[in-house]
Amino acid sequence: MELRHIRYFLAVAREGNFTRAAARIGIGQPPLSQQIRDLETEIGTALFHRVPHGAELTEAGAAFHDVVAQFPDLAERAIRAARRAGRGETGTIRVGFTASAAFSPSVPGVFRDFRRAFPAVEMTLEESNSAQLVTRLKEEQLDAVFLRQDAIADDGIRLHVIxxxxxxxxxxxxxxxxxxxxxxxxxxxxxxxxxxxxxxxxxxxxxxxxxxxxxxxxxxxxxxxxxxxxxxxxxxxxxxxxxxxxxxxxxxxxxxxxxxxxxxxxxxELSLAYRSNDISIALRNFVSRTLAAHRSFSEPDED
Amino acid sequence: MELRHIRYFLAVAREGNFTRAAARIGIGQPPLSQQIRDLETEIGTALFHRVPHGAELTEAGAAFHDVVAQFPDLAERAIRAARRAGRGETGTIRVGFTASAAFSPSVPGVFRDFRRAFPAVEMTLEESNSAQLVTRLKEEQLDAVFLRQDAIADDGIRLHVIxxxxxxxxxxxxxxxxxxxxxxxxxxxxxxxxxxxxxxxxxxxxxxxxxxxxxxxxxxxxxxxxxxxxxxxxxxxxxxxxxxxxxxxxxxxxxxxxxxxxxxxxxxELSLAYRSNDISIALRNFVSRTLAAHRSFSEPDED
DNA sequence: AAGTAACGGATATGGCGCAGTTCCATCGGT
DNA sequence: ACCGATGGAACTGCGCCATATCCGTTACTT
Structure with missing residues (x-):
């Protein structure tokens, strides 16, 4: 049994007529008849009661329908979920910041902007001091941190002064x-x-x-x-x-x-730090949006 | 996308390795690789991250997996539901009986026997007088009735003296x-x-x-x-x-x-009456079991 | 009442595209 | 250097679809 069989079955069930169902699906009535016949053979019981003016679901057909009716929507949902995840529109990022970073005008703006752009990404925020933030970043307890530091002596961490x-x-x-x-x-x-x-x-x-x-x-x-x-x-x-x-x-x-x-x-300096390996797509989006935002208003240099 | 793609995807996800997954499915590794590639093309994002020792789900792959993991079970459930319904193992039958029919030793036995044989069939019981039972039978409010009557003048009703x-x-x-x-x-x-x-x-x-x-x-x-x-x-x-x-x-x-x-x-006489048209499979089973039970202990004639 | 047309499902046949097989190249790890 | 794993290319067979046709039932006309 394939999703094709289920789609064909649901179309006939809905139209009550093979000919109209075939037209709706976009194939001819004979192959539709054959595909439903194949499905009935595989299951071992008739799903439709053929009548002169079309076809009606049998009890087995109704029972089958009760379960498979959700397949098309589920298939669509699976594809959409994959696409959204592939674009980084879902997932989780954990961001830390120091108290003074929070007072920077841009950091809260970055959070607001990112939430609006990717409402389905779960972004958690955590305030702490620089040393603890760096430790938690290294220990993969945080994905990105804003801190007032212009260097971190760790090859596994990327740091951008923003x-x-x-x-x-x-x-x-x-x-x-x-x-x-x-x-x-x-x-x-x-x-x-x-x-x-x-x-x-x-x-x-x-x-x-x-x-x-x-x-x-x-x-x-x-x-x-x-x-x-x-x-x-x-x-x-x-x-x-x-x-x-x-x-x-x-x-x-x-x-x-x-x-x-x-x-x-x-x-x-205000910096954004994150690990250089295993970056999620959501995090990648977050970093690139943060850097883009600061390129737009951190030039020319303020003093 | 077909169930085949989903089955292949789930196999790779489970094995973490195309070669082992192909062996488990029963096809070669190259067609499996191609089928997954086709699926990724249709969805528009990679589902697996190919690494030297195999493959890992990407975030998109994980999101996709979260939805499609249930497909095989749902497909099985749909087929089983259809088969059970086709065998009359599910459904509803509404049975009526007169007070004196209930005092017959066999009628409660028939109810007990049928419930045990088809526990998933919902059987509702209703006591009433003969005239009302026949009316409700004709009006499709009941599916079968036990009554002390040896004939019903209605071509649409079958009556067996049991x-x-x-x-x-x-x-x-x-x-x-x-x-x-x-x-x-x-x-x-x-x-x-x-x-x-x-x-x-x-x-x-x-x-x-x-x-x-x-x-x-x-x-x-x-x-x-x-x-x-x-x-x-x-x-x-x-x-x-x-x-x-x-x-x-x-x-x-x-x-x-x-x-x-x-x-x-x-x-x-004690009789079983039911309509002759539109008999559900569950009702057909009920009638045949009732007649079989009475053939076994209503011969020889009691007097 | 009989003949005809329309509707709908099923069967038969042929062709094209796809899925799977086989072979082999490439890459990374040990 | 060897092994394991993925992916590309060529080839083959099967399955799905299109087309033609048949059969049964119903409705309409004469």
Whole structure:
């Protein structure tokens, strides 16, 4: 028995007449009659009761019909499912991001854009710190991560810098330097520097420490902030200052101000990282859309 | 796409290897490779990722597999359903019977036997009087009926007498004639005769009246009993006597005795009636089993 | 009532395309 | 170098479809 037999059977059942069914199918009435006869021989019982004006289903035919009626739709569904999967329109991708990446204007835009383009792809999001994101990426617990890092020392991971921008100073509102639109880092040589632990975000840590050294002073390490939100809170508590990527200015708090840096400005990169092997089609779509989106608005360079 | 393609696809998916799959199917590896290639061309996306040691499903292949994996079982189920229906192993039959038919030893046995032989046939049972059963049979509300009638004047209905037996007298325990093992009907010439209305069971009615006339007296019509159970109750109330088929003796009541008839004994037939056109296979099976069962124990004639 | 036409299914025959066989080349892994 | 696996090419046989025709039933006309 083939799907052809089922299609022919259903056509006759629907028309109640071999001749009309044959016309609808696009073959002649004699081969249709023969194909149904072959099917009845294979099954071993008549499916149609031939009458002068056509044919009616027998009880066996009705029982057969009850099961096979769904075949055409199922066959169509199987083909559509394969096609959609082949285009990456279905599947799952697990994306991680750091807190500061989330404040980037483009990252939420990428999520929104991708959901709209591929609503049937299940995209799960997970916020964590850079080090943990990289670990989970390597352990195949995540498929892609946005993080503020411009390199990952692992051949199995691809990393694209998708945007970059200046860092800014975040300091207490009552700080003398807060009166100025721009702040020279050297003005802060006597203040404590608040950072997240180096092991959770080494790239950011090292860039901030280098910026201070380039401004001529060794930073006095202040309170260690467990996460980014804590950095802002500690600054509000007048425990010191910090440097953050400019998009962080969205995170407003009482007693906190952001100021541009007068002098050499450290740059914060935003990157997309993913494993180089075993990329799903959905992930491939996600990466290419993300890179395309950032090519369109990351040129020319912002500063 | 045909079921052949699906069978081939599932075989490769299962084996992870075209050569082994071909061996399992019973064709060569090259035609299998070509058939899968044809399927992939029709769908428009690769279903397998060819690797040195065989083949793995792509995401499209996995999505396709999720839907088509059920096809072989569904195809088998359709064929089996058709075959069962063709053998009358499924379907519905609606059987009616009179109260006194139910007291026949064989009728419940027929129901039990048929249910065991064809558990998937839905058999519904309905008790009613003869006239109503015949009406419902003609109106296609019932498929077969057991009734105490030896003829039905309707060419569209087939009737088989499946058993017959003597009637017995039912009279009050205190009746003078109750002292004897056998009772001559003429002993009851002065007693009232209790019967169900003629229009609900004309055959029984006429046979009883004839029996009285053959015994030399015109019966005095007593209380009209709306149904058979009422007949026994009225006799218990000493309102008169009646004649019933012998199996009715199972219905015992205080103050009631059954006595065989001394002299010419009227006979009660039990018949199976059904329409002669449009017989379902399940009904055909039911009728043939009922007739076979009664041929085995209705010979020799009981009396 | 008889003859004729129309409708519908089934049988017979021939041809073309497809599925399967056989042989062999290529590639990757051991 | 050898082995296992896939895929290409040539060939063959079978199955599906088209065409012609027959048979049975029903409806219509005379």
């Amino acid at each position: 945007s970059s921008g200046p860092m800014v100073v975040v300091l207490p509102a009552g700080h003398p330097a807060a009166k100025h639109d721009k702040v020279s880092l050297s003005q802060l040589r006597d203040d404590a520097l608040i950072l997240t632990p180096r092991d959770v975000g080494p790239t950011h840590y090292d860039k901030v420490v280098s910026a201070c050294r380039n401004a001529g002073f060794e930073p006095q390490m202040g309170q260690i902030a467990p996460q980014l939100g804590s950095v802002i809170n500690f600054v509000a508590a007048e425990l010191g200052f910090s440097l953050v990527p400019k998009p962080m200015t969205q995170l407003q708090a009482n007693g906190v101000v952001y100021r541009e840096i007068d002098g050499e400005v450290p740059i914060a | 058993s017959s037996g003597p009637m017995v007298v039912v009279l009050p325990a205190g009746h003078p004639a109750a002292k004897h093992d056998k009772v001559s009907l003429s002993q009851l010439r002065d007693d009232a005769l209790i019967l169900t209305p003629r229009d609900v069971g004309p055959t029984h009615y006429d046979k009883v009246v004839s029996a009285c006339r053959n015994a030399g007296f015109e019966p005095q019509m007593g209380q009209i009993a709306p149904q058979l159970g009422s007949v026994i109750n009225f006799v218990a109330a000493e309102l008169g006597f009646s004649l019933v088929p012998k199996p009715m003796t199972q219905l015992q009541a205080n103050g009631v005795v059954y006595r065989e008839i001394d002299g010419e004994v009227p006979i009660a």
